[in-house]
Amino acid sequence: MPPSPVAPQPAPHSPAPGSGIRHRARTRRPRRVAFAALAGAAALVGAFMTAPGSAQADVPPPPSGWTQVWSDDFNGAAGTSPSSGNWKFDTGPGSNFGTGEIETMTNSTSNVALDGNGDLKITPIRDANGNWTSGRIESVPDSFEPPAGGKLRIESRIELPSVTGAAAAGYWPAFWTLGTPLRNGGTWPSVGEFDILEDVNGQNLAYGTLHCGVDPGGPCNETSGLGGKTACPGSPCPGNWHTYSLDWDRSVSPETLTWSVDGQPYWSVNANQVDPTTWANATDHGVFIIYDLAMGGGFPNGVAGTTTPNSGTQSGSPMLIDYVSVLSSGGGGSSPPPSGGPSAYSTIQAESYTSQSGTQNETCSDSGGGQDVGWIANGDWLEYNGVDFGSGDATQFDARVASGAAAGVSGLVQVRLDSPTATPVGSFSVGSTGGWQNWKTIPANISKVTGTHNVYLTFSSGQSADFVNVNWFTFTS
Template sequence: MSASSGLPRPRPLRRALVAVAAALGLAAAVATAATAPASASAPSPPSGWTQVFVDDFNGAAGSGVNTADWQYDTGTSYPGGAANWGTGEVETMTSSTSNVALDGNGNLLITPRRDASGHWTSGRIETNRTDFQPPAGGKLRVQARIRMPDVTGAAAKGYWPAFWMLGAPFRGDYWNWPGIGELDIMENVQGLNTDWATMHCGTNPGGPCNETSGIGNSTACTGTTCQAGFHTYAMEWDRSTSPEEIRFYLDGVNFHTVRANQVDATTWANATNHGYFIILNVAMGGGFPDAFGGGPDGGTEPGHPMTVDYVQVLQSSGGGTTPPPTGNRDAYGAIQAESYDSQSGVVPETTTDTGGGQDIGSLANGDWALYKGVAFGSTAARQFYARVASGAANGVSGLVEVRLDSRSNAPVGSFAVGNTGGWQSWRTIPANIGAVTGTHDVYLTFTSGQPADFVNVNWFDFGH
């Protein structure tokens, strides 16, 4: 969310669909959140990490945010800053609980509204703290579980929800963007099933960071759309790597990384040698929506909130490993094969299948991958589907098996696969399984009469 650029943002690069997948070693993967409660507590910090900020938005329905943690941005600009928040958006931000309020169920609602004269109001809050940055040699992780405004199509024209951060030197200056840095963890426009992540830095227009577009990428929500369910959006700023890098995640998959060596040393230092503060808002109109058809207009529906379950900031001094996946996977949404919790013999690799991302390959007899906490619900699953490819030699084939809770348990279902025309020639293959209900750890196991690799897997899911 460009905070102070007075220019419309050109349309960022956008892939039509990018598979949401949690690759090996990725941070705090939270499975597709449609199966999780509407309000879930922020996860406990994993070993090696410390929680330095959290808000679960617990409180009475209709109450405002905790002003010990948050401050309201009101009006149409920062004091003395660029008009219309520097982006051309049309709403007036307020501190009214009609725009910013808790729902009484552990969620924050930021709701854009339109009055009888057609004037829009909405909400924008930012943390009082401006010191969020990783320690020397360590990591910082900023994440939130969010459901975007549940509105699509013509009714969503002009909607621009965002979860983002600005460099601390911006506060009180308001004219030093983009040099002081901006990290857009989640932006969305027009009710599209797309999450954009961007780093802004350098000079505007143009410069080393391609302003006003910034250095960005996008991906799609799977399982449920970004509007239909909760998903977890995260940024991990890593000073333990060389070069230093900033990674962006959706439901645990790292779909965008910006590295210090992508820009000159001065640009990077100006954007990162200080703390940041966090912002949550829903804008209406502006440069980003303009790039996708504009709005709001008379057909835009007011009253659809961005719903935020929690915001959490974790810090590692350098010894902590990336938080592992936490389970709570939806059996009926695509489970990305590379989002395993544990494995043997598995190699993640880039896939050319529709949506991009990664698959797991080099799969041969005896290999396996574990996916914890797969929720099947109370209606029995009886089908298994897997997206597979094989370039195995003639006569080489094997079984893709599903086992529950232990690798030593008998498979509940399997299918055989041989050469599909190439290691990136993908097919979706169905199989019957025994009735499964409840929540289980799922093992994919691979059995073959030959020692050679016989299959790659991109994703799998289950059906009734």
């Protein structure tokens, strides 16, 4: 039976910055909602997948005509967290996500950790009091989209929790994306959500869904979305390895999204199924990738016809992820070339970022007023697309910063090009300037830069405490 709808999604909120103690209040992300409607037969497109099986597999090489944009094979020591350069945690009560799920998402390695065999393991755990914890991670990169006239494929080899029947009541593993504008003030579902894989209650079913438009109702029938489902080929989805993928194709008209399992397409949505504005709002930008394993909520409850999980639900059955890979084909590159951005030699206001991770804007007391970006700590970053360095060999970076960090707390402000994990072209160290609104301009030498780039400011301190605010920056030859 179709699952019953879940509660409407709350819009993300930005807590107002305080004037006293520094805090790191995080914007809560919406998450994918229950699938309901099924429609139409899948349109067939070519797909390349790793064959299912139990053996460990590294990220497969791209097929002919494709280029690998980004990947993670989750190699590393057992019991360690996934790479902080690739992933960040979204933590807190499941009730914050608006879908009725009941677990608390944590960054504990009991819930999210490498298994030492080349897999990421997300494990839901029920404690002695009946409370559930689990995990949810988001990719740090968030600019994944097809090049103009080309294609993008997002795929992952996954073993769904090896639990079925009554013991699986409430299990809700997922591999999905959200539109990057959500990290910079956008709203769900207009920014678009691509659910590449969802499964509930240990069914032998993979669900794929597009969310868009407005909630409730609208052209994507929210909160259900536009979706299809399929049984996994060859072996059941739970407890077996299968490769789940989404092909996003701008080389055809109308632009099309196609879902596949082990290379077999089963569901497709194209731009003609909704109005042009809705499609553009949902797809004319990058996306970021999410894995999570929720417990309970509108989708599993609706399928089960009762509240889940329950006393018979088995604790501790993990979702295993062997690899994730983002591939690009055609159109001249892995993503649209940056254009239309600011000159590197102008004053670039920090709050004019394209996207960010971990920061907040606040009122700035520096000359000219406006806003600065604050609450910046280790691992946070800011992205500025299409910064034009021309042919003039920029060799210096200047930034206007302030810090009220405690004694002994300092960190690096780093400049990276085209990826938040690229080798920095330059950096400077900053500690307390005497207050969070006591501003100082600090210069740093950088490697020679020409051309047009997406510029990332990244922040590294090795400590959890906030250590800097940024008002503006610029480059000089």
